[in-house]
Amino acid sequence: MSLRAFRVAWRITRLNFRAQLEYRSEFLMMIAIGAVWQVSVIVFATVLLTRFTGMGGWQSADVLLIAAIRMLAHGLFVLFLGRVHGIGQHIQEGVIDTYLVRPMPVYRQLQLRVFPTNAIGDLTVAAGLMAGALSRSDLDWNAGRITYLIVCVLGGMLLEASLFTVVACASLRFPAADYWGRWLEELLGTFGSYPLNVLPKAVGGFLTFGLPLAFVAYFPAAVLTGHGGDSGVPYWLAAVSPLLGAVAYLGSRVLWRWSLRHYTGVNG
Template identity: 30%
Template sequence: MIRIYVLLAWTWTRAAAQYPVSFALMTAGGFVVSGLDAAVIWVIFANTTSLAGFGLPEVLFLYGVSGLAFAISDLLFSNVDRVSQHIRAGTFDVFLIRPVSSFVQVAVDRFTPHRIGRTLQGAAVLGVALSRLDVPLARAWMIPVMVACGIVIFTAVFALGGAAQILLTDAPEVANAFTYGGAMLTQYPLSVYGESVVRGVTFILPLAFVNWQPGLYVLGREDPLGLPYWVRFLSPAAALALALAAALAWRAGIRRYRSTGS
């Protein structure tokens, strides 16, 4: 399936490359537009020295990890958000009769390579943050783990949203509240939100394991909620659990799908 995904993605990329100026402008546009979120952080710190007890480099670090993980997931799998469009158009049936995973087909359909601009922006912010932080090598190993687990968690949220659209037919806004809304939520230290929100994204929808809990370990900070120290190392377990839940939800949605008949 990975090979098929890569081949299809490469096909769409070659098609986009036929219009190099448009591709370059859209990539640059994605970099600039997503950079506005980082600019907001700079504006905030132009008027204060800390945000919920975190300095500018620390907030940029949390933003960079979350932004990079979400951007990669958005680049590779966000087209799952278009499930309801396929269902309404009657084209979702085509994905079900092919001998390839329906999830892979939906995810790579109309692959948009210019979203790489957002990925580059997230990586740039993370690089700037790390250059201004003194992260010990003994804790630096967690950073790639954070990004990898973040990609899995955000992809699982996309899959859960897609499964919901299969059942509800027209619920992209509900799904977006958890996908893009979750990405916005994790751009800042979770301690700026209420305790109930932090517990919700820790124990219900584990977005806290994208960058918050492991980030506390990397930065050597105490958990404002006083959770046990070992919770900071649960990102792989949280990502695996959410991925399994998303896989089951997608399968359940496919089993309950009823063709439009068109």
């Protein structure tokens, strides 16, 4: 993105944010909805810390780190790249067709169409969870480990964005494929906060090599906490999770451009 394009995007984002502030009650309600939507994670963390000493050979603080990385990566995805989720409705309504005639990339228009107020609630919960995980951890959080943690969160954000972008690509041809995004969101929320070694091997294998949710938070947390050697994959593969997230996102954008070139409109 050029500097001029960045300035335009920033100006649109500011206008969208100010538009949301025009309705203060709704603005605050959307923030609350974003936080309440993650109540299951809060309950999970509370039960884990008060009832159990660990899970699957992981200490409770280490498990909490998995949930914190996933939540923070998800919150950033919702804030920066999440409008690609739910594209099916825009396709069915013919909105995408209007995007095609505007002098701005369609993907960028999707991301700029509204400010995601609920992301503020998501990130508030995620930041609190991360603060709790770091305060309970016995690890030495030196500059190298903190840098790797930040990179892992960004990699998790990009990996989640790549998965939803692939769903969006499918929706350009089959709008009903948008329901796969809801299924994907459920899988992330259900399995993304647990050590995969507590699941059956077939399920863990699917969430690693079929639908690579393990690379969002589980493998990064395993490397950070010293469980990388028994994570179910070679240590080097777990360690490069952030890089895989970046590569997956770039690949999904290439697929998006190809899919958009073959988009034939809502009526086929």
